[in-house]
Amino acid sequence: MSSRLSRGLRIGLLAGCIAVLASLSASAVEQGKAAPDFTLKSLTGTNLKLSEMTGNVVLINFWASWCGPCREEMPLLNALHKKYEPLGFSVLGINVEENVDAARGFMKDFPVDFPVLLDNTNQVSQRYQVIAMPTTVVVDRDGNIRYLHQGYKSGDEAKYQKMVKTLVRE
Amino acid sequence: MPANLNLLCACGLLLLAGCATEPWVKPYERANLANPIMSFNRNPVSASYLHHVYDSREGARGAGIATGGGCGCN
């Protein structure tokens, strides 16, 4: 291959690196920025608006009944909610399934104390750029995103707890 | 050596593209794909046994069980 072509490829690779790094940081949803507001219907039928929860620390968790790690995480999130609720904290579960019955069925088997909202048209999932299941977003008392976590692996709940503990003190 | 280097650069670009590609099936749209009936290998023990039956009675072998698909969680 000609040396000009090979140099072109190498420049291309460098440009590619920069582009990827740039794209990874150019998201609307990221730490430090305000959490996009939304209104969703909960399982109990009432509407819930995120901005109404300003003043509290909120842990938003996007989940689905078919997602194994989400199921594992649920009771741990419930324990976290019960522990820190008196200090001005709430977990907010957002189910992303089109079929609402799946969420209801799951909650019947594994009930939780925190509000579970239904994003069955995936508007909020799109706005929050959900790229993995589950996705956890922790919002501080001023409505800013302070922590983003994709997926769930055994032990991640310790990371959530650490973040929440710090934020409730603010 | 320059040819190999260019091939590696090309692979590198492809990999980076792979890292940055937005999935056209969003993770929250994967409900059907996560269904166990959509698995290539739902009952691994039974499937590997049947595979063994064919392998030992026919002249062809290889390219059997597939992997992949699923919920794409984490």
Place this chain on the structure above:
Amino acid sequence: MPPDTVSLRLPGLLLLLLVACQAGAAVLPEERADLLYHRYDGGGVEVDGPSVLVRKNLGSSVSVGVNYYVDNVTSASIDVVTTASKYTEKRTERSLFVDYLREKTTMSLGYTYSDESDFEAGTASIGISQDMFGDLTTVSMGFAYGDNTIEKNGDDSFKKHADVRSYRLGVSQILTRNLVMSATYESIIDDGYLNNPYRSVRYRDSDTSLGYAFQPEVYPDTRNSSAFAVRGIYYLEQLGSAVNAGVRFYEDNWGIDATTYELGYTFPYEENWIFEATLRFHQQSEADFYSDLFPYKDAQNYLARDKELSDFTSTAVGVGASYEFGRSWSLIDRGSLNIQYDWIYFDYNNFRDIEDGGAVGEEPEYSFDAYVTRIFASFWF
């Protein structure tokens, strides 16, 4: 920059990118236990036994699996009754699997050891699997090395070796929310003693009462094969069921060309039942050195009369039913009871049934039915 340092750095950088590609990870294999009873009944051969598999996670990154498998064989197959007598045999196979998950990469190691009175095989395998392109693509590679020792019952001095190397490359791609496809390529190279020490070929011999006589088979000491398979599963939203189809193309340097087609339909029923139906059709051409009847003794350098290397087709119809039970019973999350049954029809085009009699070389072509049963219980925890 000196050329050799660049050529070393770049692959390293690529490997790093591959492993570090985005935050997040894939999932380990499910934790489960399977207890299976298997049975094969066909062509005078009966084989049955258990297969037990247990898979457990150690921490959040490692999965370990063990399998114990037994074949209890009673064989009065056509090869056996025409050249020897009915025999029984027991083969035991033990396997250990370890999977390590890091971000989107899964690394797997496996070892299988199989033992019977006249055959011993140890196989070690290594594999790597990577989720890419937004988790819609999975690329996997694998290599396995097997070492076989072949002995002969009744002849203590007989001890031969063969080794098997297999290379495998696979890609699985999610195409739409309802469609996933995969392509797999596998190359297998055998080296060593590749035939069966008990099997014979026949040749015309007017000096004998039968009109033919037997001599031991002679195989080449290498075999190179390639197989390529494409499969797809499509979800039917209206019905809540799935259709799967696949085709595998095979060829090797022994002259065998084969194509295998599979079609299946899986449908859940009510809350707890899953039913499935499958069809399989396999067609292959014979090996270059195969013949049902050679014209005279030592007709060729290589001689085979193994029906597996002949020109034949096999057609199979399978059905299965699965009942799922349990929602959190202490240790177990859920479980299922399953039964699967396959009927396979083997139809040989140039292997003759010499038990049936007839003019030499004009005996009827052989065919037989086989029935394969699997009954098993699975537990997830």
